[in-house]
Amino acid sequence: MSTAKLEKEFLEFIHEMDAYREVIMLTHWDMRTYIPAKGVEQRAEVVGFLAEKLHHLETSDKMRDFIDGLKENETDDFMTKLVDECEETYNKSSKIPPAEYKEFVMLQSKAEAIWQEARQKADFTMFQDSLERIVEFNKKFANYWGFEGNIYDALLNNYEPGMTTKILDDVFPKLRNSLTELLKEITASPVKPDASILKGHFPKANQKAFTIDILNDMGYDFKAGRLDDTIHPFEITLNQSDVRITTRYDEEDFRMAVFGTIHEGGHALYEQNINPKLRRTPLASGTSMGIHESQSLFWENFISRSKTFWQRYEDLFKEYAPKSFHVIEFDDFYRAVNEVKPSFIRIEADELTYPLHIMVRYELEKGLINGEIEVKDLPALWNEKMEEYLGIRPANDRDGVLQDIHWAGGDFGYFPSYALGYMYAAQFNHAIAKDLEVEELVRQGNLKTIQSWLTSHIHQYGKTKKPLEILTDVTGEGLNPDYLVQYLTNKYKEIYQL
Amino acid sequence: MSTAKLEKEFLEFIHEMDAYREVIMLTHWDMRTYIPAKGVEQRAEVVGFLAEKLHHLETSDKMRDFIDGLKENETDDFMTKLVDECEETYNKSSKIPPAEYKEFVMLQSKAEAIWQEARQKADFTMFQDSLERIVEFNKKFANYWGFEGNIYDALLNNYEPGMTTKILDDVFPKLRNSLTELLKEITASPVKPDASILKGHFPKANQKAFTIDILNDMGYDFKAGRLDDTIHPFEITLNQSDVRITTRYDEEDFRMAVFGTIHEGGHALYEQNINPKLRRTPLASGTSMGIHESQSLFWENFISRSKTFWQRYEDLFKEYAPKSFHVIEFDDFYRAVNEVKPSFIRIEADELTYPLHIMVRYELEKGLINGEIEVKDLPALWNEKMEEYLGIRPANDRDGVLQDIHWAGGDFGYFPSYALGYMYAAQFNHAIAKDLEVEELVRQGNLKTIQSWLTSHIHQYGKTKKPLEILTDVTGEGLNPDYLVQYLTNKYKEIYQL
Numbered sequence: 001m002s003t004a005k006l007e008k009e010f011l012e013f014i015h016e017m018d019a020y021r022e023v024i025m026l027t028h029w030d031m032r033t034y035i036p037a038k039g040v041e042q043r044a045e046v047v048g049f050l051a052e053k054l055h056h057l058e059t060s061d062k063m064r065d066f067i068d069g070l071k072e073n074e075t076d077d078f079m080t081k082l083v084d085e086c087e088e089t090y091n092k093s094s095k096i097p098p099a100e101y102k103e104f105v106m107l108q109s110k111a112e113a114i115w116q117e118a119r120q121k122a123d124f125t126m127f128q129d130s131l132e133r134i135v136e137f138n139k140k141f142a143n144y145w146g147f148e149g150n151i152y153d154a155l156l157n158n159y160e161p162g163m164t165t166k167i168l169d170d171v172f173p174k175l176r177n178s179l180t181e182l183l184k185e186i187t188a189s190p191v192k193p194d195a196s197i198l199k200g201h202f203p204k205a206n207q208k209a210f211t212i213d214i215l216n217d218m219g220y221d222f223k224a225g226r227l228d229d230t231i232h233p234f235e236i237t238l239n240q241s242d243v244r245i246t247t248r249y250d251e252e253d254f255r256m257a258v259f260g261t262i263h264e265g266g267h268a269l270y271e272q273n274i275n276p277k278l279r280r281t282p283l284a285s286g287t288s289m290g291i292h293e294s295q296s297l298f299w300e301n302f303i304s305r306s307k308t309f310w311q312r313y314e315d316l317f318k319e320y321a322p323k324s325f326h327v328i329e330f331d332d333f334y335r336a337v338n339e340v341k342p343s344f345i346r347i348e349a350d351e352l353t354y355p356l357h358i359m360v361r362y363e364l365e366k367g368l369i370n371g372e373i374e375v376k377d378l379p380a381l382w383n384e385k386m387e388e389y390l391g392i393r394p395a396n397d398r399d400g401v402l403q404d405i406h407w408a409g410g411d412f413g414y415f416p417s418y419a420l421g422y423m424y425a426a427q428f429n430h431a432i433a434k435d436l437e438v439e440e441l442v443r444q445g446n447l448k449t450i451q452s453w454l455t456s457h458i459h460q461y462g463k464t465k466k467p468l469e470i471l472t473d474v475t476g477e478g479l480n481p482d483y484l485v486q487y488l489t490n491k492y493k494e495i496y497q498l
Numbered sequence: 499m500s501t502a503k504l505e506k507e508f509l510e511f512i513h514e515m516d517a518y519r520e521v522i523m524l525t526h527w528d529m530r531t532y533i534p535a536k537g538v539e540q541r542a543e544v545v546g547f548l549a550e551k552l553h554h555l556e557t558s559d560k561m562r563d564f565i566d567g568l569k570e571n572e573t574d575d576f577m578t579k580l581v582d583e584c585e586e587t588y589n590k591s592s593k594i595p596p597a598e599y600k601e602f603v604m605l606q607s608k609a610e611a612i613w614q615e616a617r618q619k620a621d622f623t624m625f626q627d628s629l630e631r632i633v634e635f636n637k638k639f640a641n642y643w644g645f646e647g648n649i650y651d652a653l654l655n656n657y658e659p660g661m662t663t664k665i666l667d668d669v670f671p672k673l674r675n676s677l678t679e680l681l682k683e684i685t686a687s688p689v690k691p692d693a694s695i696l697k698g699h700f701p702k703a704n705q706k707a708f709t710i711d712i713l714n715d716m717g718y719d720f721k722a723g724r725l726d727d728t729i730h731p732f733e734i735t736l737n738q739s740d741v742r743i744t745t746r747y748d749e750e751d752f753r754m755a756v757f758g759t760i761h762e763g764g765h766a767l768y769e770q771n772i773n774p775k776l777r778r779t780p781l782a783s784g785t786s787m788g789i790h791e792s793q794s795l796f797w798e799n800f801i802s803r804s805k806t807f808w809q810r811y812e813d814l815f816k817e818y819a820p821k822s823f824h825v826i827e828f829d830d831f832y833r834a835v836n837e838v839k840p841s842f843i844r845i846e847a848d849e850l851t852y853p854l855h856i857m858v859r860y861e862l863e864k865g866l867i868n869g870e871i872e873v874k875d876l877p878a879l880w881n882e883k884m885e886e887y888l889g890i891r892p893a894n895d896r897d898g899v900l901q902d903i904h905w906a907g908g909d910f911g912y913f914p915s916y917a918l919g920y921m922y923a924a925q926f927n928h929a930i931a932k933d934l935e936v937e938e939l940v941r942q943g944n945l946k947t948i949q950s951w952l953t954s955h956i957h958q959y960g961k962t963k964k965p966l967e968i969l970t971d972v973t974g975e976g977l978n979p980d981y982l983v984q985y986l987t988n989k990y991k992e993i994y995q996l
Binding site: 042222 | 514524525534539541544722724726736737742
């Protein structure tokens, strides 16, 4: 067969896989937003069936033949990378028996529904059995995949290729020590922002309208996406022209929805701006969870928690905010939205204590996977670590171990991405300053120019560049936590007058 | 292979087909409610792909083998009917070449999006090309399927097995003559309900809350369904525990949403109350479009436009209605919601003129399929027939030929079901009165007892009984338009004091 013909048939096969992916994503979106309670059980079977179909294609002899056939021939860069990507998935997926994989996917779907109810009732025991089964599946899968150092590496690499437990065990304590040091200084400072000024009834519809204006300024394309409500906010890509985000509202605290929506918007910009040439292939996706998170955290922290951002958007904010917010002085407002205060919920955490939340989860899941921790002990261990790193202890499981959807979704090895992404974001933030007058652009509300820079340096490549390749291409160096520490130190020395 | 083993394998195969059906339904629901505009193109490809997969299974050699194998063996009633149902679909579907079917499904998806825009802009020419292609596909399919009398029968039978153009050409003029006669008397009557008293701002949220209360009384299970907004209201079954309805609101005229929601609720009750034993099989569905419509029209017309219904719900209505509605006298209100007035939009039509809307559509689509009418002439012909039967002429295509989604969705032969369903409903209404004190139950708000009667006589059977079988089992006779004529005559003689 000619290479051209083989490539054409291969692409048709890839598009077929992508059709399954798209409806699986639609099903997930529906199950997390609008599905009625009683519809879940049968839908879980349906998702299991579809995932099995996709898994079957990814690991089929036909796929193996395409890979072998195309590797023998001269192909262009796009085709070469597509084949490589498919081969990685093939190697990974073909190690898991199809029946086990199907069972796991069905377990995920059901576990998410159980977790939602357990979380609502703050009752970890309801969820314990599901989680035990999910942990066992993860350990089994890690063993199927194999690993050199720690068993946890096998899971970590699903989200951040090339990352190891060894590196994390080296970098995380460094970051933690710096942050703990800074946190001590902040706690000791007599200067305290008064965040209570931000509390007060702010109708959901107005919060939503404000965030929609910001998303539009950022360049989020609402004709290729939408914004819905969920318990746990997420971004999901149905196709490159249908990239949806969700958020959660607290009418007594606008910060959750405003910063949360900008965060998910950052993820969505990445997905909406991947080179259209990669459409309907597995390359049309963010290259790793860490790089993905760098985009959301860049927008959430480095842009939308900055002084310039609020200078720009103060008037707009007041258009939507109830009158009680109009009397707040700008400096008080800026300092209040940047208050450092250890709190229970990760997605509501301030910039400084956020990475400490990640360390709690990282250590627990590493322990679970290594068999050093049992699921039933999680709530107590969670609370202990929270007390150790953040100095606070959750009063119930909803504010503790049940707060995140990740484990219910079967995702182990994912949490470290948040801290990695934060470090990457700080490195990108340093790099962009060499090309653009970021503060001036924010002052003009010209966020789209910032988005364009991110697109040309990061977004467009999708999975055609590996995470470390992007990092070094953009910043000229590898992973370096110093930029994050420096950024936080500078910012908080000013706010807390240290 | 033992019969038990063959049946087990057959059911697994059936469940696989049902998984495709469920995600196709989810995709349709999403495309009609929440999909962003730019996401449609790729999604249309995805639906086409999935429909082709399902079509492939329905017409596969494996299916043929199951059918042949199971027909050779002794099976119980459920299995026998399931095999028959699959055989009918096999015979029908296997006559259409897979590639043509896929093209048709993709055309449907795209045409629906084009129709939405054309309707919004009231510009039929935007939609003409799509509709021409849809008509050609329908003619081609009708010829593949074959027919004895009129080519249109082949399409009609997709929705109402056993029905013929010959019967419709006999029954419809009779019904039309009776209705036209009654309409003349009404028009001549000096007594005129004043429907203008019903106009006035009625916030959408309040309309919605009122209809939700009614749906709950009817027994619609919100834990196994949901209510959303669309341009064109519909009911869609994802699975028996996820039966969704949509509606459309006019804040200046509550009647559209109130009667529209009860109508879709009637469809949903049918689907929610099919015997759970039939789950995940093609028997778990309403037996025909006509019987389905009999359920929605029963609730909409015979129940919710009755005097007793409004006596029962007057107080509740006033709880949600703005003050301007509180001064309306009951008799004026009852007569106003039953005003007979020829109007443009079918789904907003009154009980009496409604069947005349169906005749316009029936005659046009019969003409299109028989090659006696061209698509480009539709707008003019539509307007002429509206003038002839209803005495009014639409000012634009939005109020005329573009108002319904059916043709965009590829559905020809469907419209007659509405008039058939109405006649069936009148027959059921006559039958239920022998068993239940319907007026008394409505007066008590005990709509669930009515629903239980419908479930035990109609809903539970799904497709295990054919439409005429249900009709004769429940009413003791075949199709008879006299009950509908009698019902309308009695009701409107009182209202218009004829």
